[in-house]
Amino acid sequence: MKLILAIVNNDDSALAASALTEEGFSVTKLATSGGFLQVGNTTFLIGTDDDRTQQAIDILKTHCTTRKQVRNAMPSLGFGLHHMNMPEVVTVGGATIFVLDVDHMEKI
Numbered sequence: 001m002k003l004i005l006a007i008v009n010n011d012d013s014a015l016a017a018s019a020l021t022e023e024g025f026s027v028t029k030l031a032t033s034g035g036f037l038q039v040g041n042t043t044f045l046i047g048t049d050d051d052r053t054q055q056a057i058d059i060l061k062t063h064c065t066t067r068k069q070v071r072n073a074m075p076s077l078g079f080g081l082h083h084m085n086m087p088e089v090v091t092v093g094g095a096t097i098f099v100l101d102v103d104h105m106e107k108i
């Protein structure tokens with residue numbers, strides 16, 4: 001069995017979760033945030049049989065798209081410029097996916 005951790009954009013999370021559940025996957029959604037942009041994203045926990053792992057990833061690929069997001073950096077540029085915002089465009093991936101082996105799983 002595998003545990004898929006998938007970090008996705010909030011805007012894609014509802015459709016992706018629906019598509020996964022329609023295909024019979026069990027999904028838990030966690031409200032998370034990225035350390036770099038410090039904005040909200042969604043982390044899915046998907047426990048699944050080994051042989052369905054790629055199917056779950058393919059569903060995520062279908063529903064999670066790459067985006068450009070603006071990051072307001074606060075650099076130190078010298079005297080008088082410490083508080084100047086320097087917007088920076090960052091490409092945020094469709095999903096960041098980790099696949100972990102599960103030793104044991106049970107429902108009580």
Ligand code: 2BA
Nearest residue numbers: 007033034035036037038039041090091092093094095096
């Ligand atoms: P954030 O940490 O907010 O990162 C958003 C995007 O900013 C990243 O997109 C990447 O393009 C850029 N970025 C992140 N850290 C950076 C850094 N130290 N220097 C320069 N640019 C940086 P993605 O790579 O698609 O990541 C989207 C979100 O997925 C991340 O949001 C984070 O929540 C999660 N994530 C990505 N890689 C991860 C990892 N190795 N471990 C844990 N979480 C990860």
